Amino acid sequence: MNMPIFIVAGLLVHCVFLISIFDIYFTSPLVHGMTPHQTTLPPPARRLVLFVADGLRADSLYELDNNGTSMAPYLRNVITSKGSWGVSHTRVPTESRPGHVALIAGFYEDVSAVARGWKENPVEFDSLFNESKYTWSWGSPDILPMFAKGASGDHVYTHCYKAGSEDFGAEDATVLDTWVFDHVKDFFSSARNNETLFSKLHEQKIVFFLHLLGIDTNGHAHRPHSSEYKGNIRKVDEGVKEIVSLVEDFYGNDGDTVFVLTSDHGMTDWGSHGAGHPSETLTPLVAWGAGIQSPQQVSSQQFEDSFLKEWKLETWKRQDVNQ
Numbered sequence: 624m625n626m627p628i629f630i631v632a633g634l635l636v637h638c639v640f641l642i643s644i645f646d647i648y649f650t651s652p653l654v655h656g657m658t659p660h661q662t663t664l665p666p667p668a669r670r671l672v673l674f675v676a677d678g679l680r681a682d683s684l685y686e687l688d689n690n691g692t693s694m695a696p697y698l699r700n701v702i703t704s705k706g707s708w709g710v711s712h713t714r715v716p717t718e719s720r721p722g723h724v725a726l727i728a729g730f731y732e733d734v735s736a737v738a739r740g741w742k743e744n745p746v747e748f749d750s751l752f753n754e755s756k757y758t759w760s761w762g763s764p765d766i767l768p769m770f771a772k773g774a775s776g777d778h779v780y781t782h783c784y785k786a787g788s789e790d791f792g793a794e795d796a797t798v799l800d801t802w803v804f805d806h807v808k809d810f811f812s813s814a815r816n817n818e819t820l821f822s823k824l825h826e827q828k829i830v831f832f833l834h835l836l837g838i839d840t841n842g843h844a845h846r847p848h849s850s851e852y853k854g855n856i857r858k859v860d861e862g863v864k865e866i867v868s869l870v871e872d873f874y875g876n877d878g879d880t881v882f883v884l885t886s887d888h889g890m891t892d893w894g895s896h897g898a899g900h901p902s903e904t905l906t907p908l909v910a911w912g913a914g915i916q917s918p919q920q921v922s923s924q925q926f927e928d929s930f931l932k933e934w935k936l937e938t939w940k941r942q943d944v945n946q
């Protein structure tokens with residue numbers, strides 16, 4: 624066979640294979656143009672407070688230290704006294720953006736987003752925030768805008784710190800989380816003197832989203848077994864406790880608020896994420912408040928892993944979900 628023709632044919636075959644990969648795998652799971660439907664059932668809660676502790680591993684939150692004390696005593700108490708808990712299994716790539724899209728928009732994102740660094744929307748998608756009456760969100764400028772950008776109308780409000788403050792080598796990244804907690808506190812105290820905001824806050828279908836990047840940042844800089852990472856978990860636990868009591872107080876303990884704490888992805892022992900190791904894919908899920916079942920004591924439960932014993936939570940019903 625003629626050599627140049629052979630080379631050209633070989634190249635062509637490779638090109639066809641390469642293009643077919645994109646054609647077969649890089650397709651969006653989303654279907655557009657459907658009619659929205661609403662349920663006629665009354666909602667179990669009027670409002671949701673969603674805490675996402677970026678980069679928080681399930682075991683880091685649930686395990687006890689050598690003295691048998693928890694890094695997160697408040698959330699531990701929630702698990703055993705008023706809420707439900709489990710492990711939220713994330714999917715590869717274990718990155719912030721696909722994790723948040725799964726949590727807030729409810730689908731595993733288009734893999735072609737990887738070609739855009741997981742920053743831009745390859746396709747427009749609907750989200751919980753867009754379907755809410757109002758959403759207020761606080762946190763990183765890398766995460767919040769993507770849900771505000773696609774939202775129809777002006778009802779998804781974002782409060783971000785400046786991109787420059789996300790110094791991944793920073794001594795103490797817990798400031799990213801205290802920033803969020805402080806701004807939420809200011810927001811609720813200002814709402815008491817602002818009639819428009821006050822009435823908006825008393826609508827149905829309200830979401831508050833607190834994106835807490837400190838744990839992820841401390842995990843990259845100091846690794847998950849460091850005192851910085853663990854200290855940050857303690858800070859988040861305290862912050863969650865304060866925000867819960869503040870929100871309950873603001874709404875006069877009406878029992879219409881649901882609280883959810885989870886994480887977008889975990890982190891390996893050496894401070895990375897993105898792949899499919901259990902340290903990256905297993906994230907915590909704790910939910911309590913309106914519409915959430917109170918803790919159920921059980922004598923046995925079936926899980927293939929040995930975590931229940933390690934975490935000393937074997938008597939509290941664990942309910943896993945796919946993120």
Ligand SMILES: [Zn+2]
Nearest residue numbers: 678839843896
């Ligand atoms: Zn990270």
